Amino acid sequence: MHLELSQCVLRPWHAEDVGSLARHANNRNIWRNVRDRFPHPYTLEAAREWIQYVEENENSQELNYAIEVAGEAVGGIGLIPGHDIDRRSAEIGYWLSEQFWGRGIITEAVRGLTDYAFTNFDLCRIWAGVFEWNVGSMRVLEKAGFSREGVLRKAATKDGQTIDVILFALVRE
Ligand SMILES: CC(C)(COP(=O)(O)OP(=O)(O)OC[C@H]1O[C@@H](n2cnc3c(N)ncnc32)[C@H](O)[C@@H]1OP(=O)(O)O)[C@@H](O)C(=O)NCCC(=O)NCCS
Numbered sequence: 001m002h003l004e005l006s007q008c009v010l011r012p013w014h015a016e017d018v019g020s021l022a023r024h025a026n027n028r029n030i031w032r033n034v035r036d037r038f039p040h041p042y043t044l045e046a047a048r049e050w051i052q053y054v055e056e057n058e059n060s061q062e063l064n065y066a067i068e069v070a071g072e073a074v075g076g077i078g079l080i081p082g083h084d085i086d087r088r089s090a091e092i093g094y095w096l097s098e099q100f101w102g103r104g105i106i107t108e109a110v111r112g113l114t115d116y117a118f119t120n121f122d123l124c125r126i127w128a129g130v131f132e133w134n135v136g137s138m139r140v141l142e143k144a145g146f147s148r149e150g151v152l153r154k155a156a157t158k159d160g161q162t163i164d165v166i167l168f169a170l171v172r173e
Helices: 015-025 044-056 105-120 135-143
Strands: 009-011 063-069 072-081 089-096 125-131 147-158 161-171
Touching: 009 105, 015 044, 015 072, 063 105, 072 105, 089 105, 105 125, 105 135, 125 135, 125 147, 135 147, 135 161
Parallel strands: 089 125
Antiparallel strands: 009 063, 063 072, 072 089, 125 161, 147 161
């Protein structure tokens, strides 16, 4: 996939992205809002491992794209499809370099990827779980048309605290 949007491009990760990935992802304010699978500090070695993981899983159903701004990979966005009875659902995840926050880039990326996924795959539900303190991400999802479905109480343990996760979903009727 290569999706040209007005402020960014969504495209596959390349080996040459290692340096920009490590530079932009190495941020506690990003780490604090995502799964612990996302390392901190985000070293060059971690960036190499991520790009190798994406390349090895190219033919799996997981979709992982770089968010490119001005020719540089400055964020990531992806979809993890469910299995078994969840097979028509997918989880969306995303992060962006802090220097680009507040410009509408992720809202545009979420809209772009969800449109692409609903058009090209047999999905009827795309969902996200947002930590209780992540008001910015909740706003992104609302702007992208997701509905707040409920609160998963004490569902995540992050940064030393056990917190609620707010469930958002976009459903194709
Ligand atoms: C969340 C994140 C992806 C948002 O990216 P972004 O490109 O800045 O998002 P956008 O500019 O499209 O929209 C952000 C919206 O949240 C609002 N916002 C941000 N922080 C806020 C806060 N603390 N309180 C209220 N609103 C806030 C912005 O004002 C904007 O809304 P607006 O357009 O109505 O003004 C980015 O901050 C990030 O990478 N965070 C760390 C990783 C993360 O949280 N990933 C998602 C896990 S669920």
